[in-house]
Amino acid sequence: MDTGNEHITVEKKKEIGIITINRLEARNALNRKMLHELGDTLTCLENDLQIRVVIITGNKDFCAGADIKEMNEIKPEEIESFCRWGHKVINQIENMGKPVIAAITGFALGGGCELAIACDIRIAGKAAKFGQPEVNLGLIPGFGGTQRLSRLVGIARAKEMILTGKIIDAKEAESIGLVNRVVKDEELMIAAEEMAQVIAQKAPIAVKMAKTLINENQEIERGLEKEINLFAQCFATRDRPEGINAFLEKRKPEFKGI
Numbered sequence: 001m002d003t004g005n006e007h008i009t010v011e012k013k014k015e016i017g018i019i020t021i022n023r024l025e026a027r028n029a030l031n032r033k034m035l036h037e038l039g040d041t042l043t044c045l046e047n048d049l050q051i052r053v054v055i056i057t058g059n060k061d062f063c064a065g066a067d068i069k070e071m072n073e074i075k076p077e078e079i080e081s082f083c084r085w086g087h088k089v090i091n092q093i094e095n096m097g098k099p100v101i102a103a104i105t106g107f108a109l110g111g112g113c114e115l116a117i118a119c120d121i122r123i124a125g126k127a128a129k130f131g132q133p134e135v136n137l138g139l140i141p142g143f144g145g146t147q148r149l150s151r152l153v154g155i156a157r158a159k160e161m162i163l164t165g166k167i168i169d170a171k172e173a174e175s176i177g178l179v180n181r182v183v184k185d186e187e188l189m190i191a192a193e194e195m196a197q198v199i200a201q202k203a204p205i206a207v208k209m210a211k212t213l214i215n216e217n218q219e220i221e222r223g224l225e226k227e228i229n230l231f232a233q234c235f236a237t238r239d240r241p242e243g244i245n246a247f248l249e250k251r252k253p254e255f256k257g258i
């Protein structure tokens, strides 16, 4: 389906809409244009009566997070609205009236991991890797990760991932409940489409209501709002440019806590 998008493509296979993130040169890192394209694509699929299930995947990698180079150019006074916008797009996935399956290949880091955990179900290829490495940049997760990860894997595991920034493999991700299932990399889309097909055969209104009710239990809004606020505060510290510049210069950061 030609959407005119540059980095977010969409293919329709009967009742299944497949969104692919495609920005190979930056490991599918999300810039502002891509967030825009992703939001528009989700709206299209939400309104498309033929589509019953959505799959989100990536070309080679799932997504290495927000575009760090672009983020470095955002002024501290503008970061809150950027973060709020990211939340809006990620919330669209969670609040969509159709199930969304993440089919994860390669890296799902930072905002990419947050994108995956906002989906209803996650299937990973064996070589997939997950992490919330924002602390390495002097930041915190800013697309809902501080709230959704602990609900998914428990507070202890979420704290370990977010505070150490460590990257875990698909097997560990499965063992802590971060992904539903791990399959051979070459069978990832087959497995995701099979599961999507099973759900697509069920009664759409019942599926939508079940999803809505399970999400209702999460009571996430207050924490999400606070995350936006504290992300902006972190972004205003001097450790943030140190962390981001260290990444861009491929060196270790020296954080001072100011």
Ligand code: HXC
Residues within 6 Å of the ligand: 025, 026, 027, 029, 030, 064, 065, 066, 067, 068, 069, 082, 083, 086, 107, 109, 110, 111, 112, 133, 134, 137, 140, 141, 142, 143, 231
């Ligand atoms: C911009 C990125 C990027 C990112 C990778 N690249 N991740 N560019 N934003 N998030 C670019 C690299 O700069 C590099 O460009 C190219 O992709 C290939 O990456 P390499 O680092 O050379 O590859 P490799 O050594 O294999 O390491 C892969 C990697 C690493 C582990 C994924 O790139 C990495 O750690 N990336 C950053 C992950 C991260 O910190 N994500 C969180 C972002 S903050 P060049 O030009 O050198 O070839 C975030 C916050 C969300 O997501 C909330 C915001 C409000």
